[in-house]
Amino acid sequence: MVLRVSFYLLFDLEVPTPFILMLRPRSNATQWVEREEYKISPMIPVVEHTDIVGNLCQRLIAPSGNFSISTKAEVQVPDVVAVDFGAPFVEIQNLPDSILRYLLPSRYCESDRFNDLAVSITANELPGYNQVAAIESWLRNTISYIPGSSNFPISAVDVNYRQSGVCRDLAHLGIALCRSISIPARIVVGYLYNLKPMDMHAWFEVYVGGCWYTFDATQEDKKGGYVALGYGTDAADVAVFNQFGPGVVPLKHLVNVEIVAQEHENFHPEF
Incomplete structure (x- = not known):
């Protein structure tokens, strides 16, 4: 489209x-x-x-x-977001140099605090895309998405404590969970067709199987319509x-x- x-x-x-x-x-x-x-x-x-x-x-x-x-x-x-269950985890030694920065804790994504939770969420999942799909599902079912409830970025730790947030907050928590199990993850800010209420939007991408894949716990399906303006480690990079x-x-x-x-x-x- x-x-x-x-x-x-x-x-x-x-x-x-x-x-x-x-x-x-x-x-x-x-x-x-x-x-x-x-x-x-x-x-x-x-x-x-x-x-x-x-x-x-x-x-x-x-x-x-x-x-x-x-x-x-x-x-x-694209009309739909790419889905690739089974896309494998990429061993750290095989990651491109440009991807390594998305493995580390950052200002709003304290990935060093989430390993136990991430391991629990992804238990019995194939390493890679399937683990991230489990994290996205957990976010959607556990963290309340409340548009307009926050004007300032909060960290993944705060989001997990509050159990609610805006799109940016759910992305931060998803990123922190993925990085905690050594899956590179980055935030994306831009537009989404048919978003309600309409505003700028944030989601996250992960690097598995040699590609970046889109995940968005605020949406119920994998419809397309995403237009990216900026990519970064967290919201501090993409205002x-x-x-x-x-x-x-x-x-x-x-x-x-x-x-x-x-x-x-x-x-x-x-x-």
């Missing part, structure tokens, strides 16, 4: 304010960006760079007063905007995802 995604932010800034934004999707093996539009008002100089894992980041200094950011993109994505100086809250924050006209749907990216 081809999705049209859009995001709008409006600020009222008291002083000139530095921002780092992460609002441009990039083409990869699971998504292809067909069209893109990025507007800021008033127009000011913007510098773009690629971070350590390949996310597209934009740096700017917003002037005082009203300042808005508007992005749109049309992105080809869609970081602002420096006096704290600000957007006056408006609008997210929309819709399917593009039928004639686009036969397009399939090749890599």
Whole structure:
């Protein structure tokens, strides 16, 4: 399917304010960006760079007063999420160097605290994809998904204690459980078609069988419609905007995802 995604932010800034934004999707093996539009008002100089894992980041200094950011993109994505029961665990010595960072504890994913729980959840499962599927099922059945219940990231330990959270929180706990049994896991932030209520979304991916696979304990099925904006070890790496100086809250924050006209749907990216 081809999705049209859009995001709008409006600020009222008291002083000139530095921002780092992460609002441009990039083409990869699971998504292809067909069209893109990025507007800021008033127009000011913007510098773009690629971070350590390949996310597209934009740096700017917003002037005082009203300042808005508007992005749109049309992105080809799979109709369904890939499922591969039996995909094997990858021995640590065989992991690519770029994957190793996703094995370690991080700010919001204290994987060193979850081995006993992860071993209990995954008992009798085949090492690899099947273990992660068991973790996803446990999250869905144990941790209450409550959209809008938290405005700030909390750690996996806190999520497990509270037994509830937003999409980001369930992703953090899933990541921590996977890493605790030596399965590389990373957070992804972006858009999801038909998400209710509509907002930015977070899920997690794991590396098994030589590939990254998507898992999302907030959804009941493996439907497609995911558009990724950023990948990282946890939420600290993938904020869609970081602002420096006096704290600000957007006056408006609008997210929309819709399917593009039928004639686009036969397009399939090749890599």
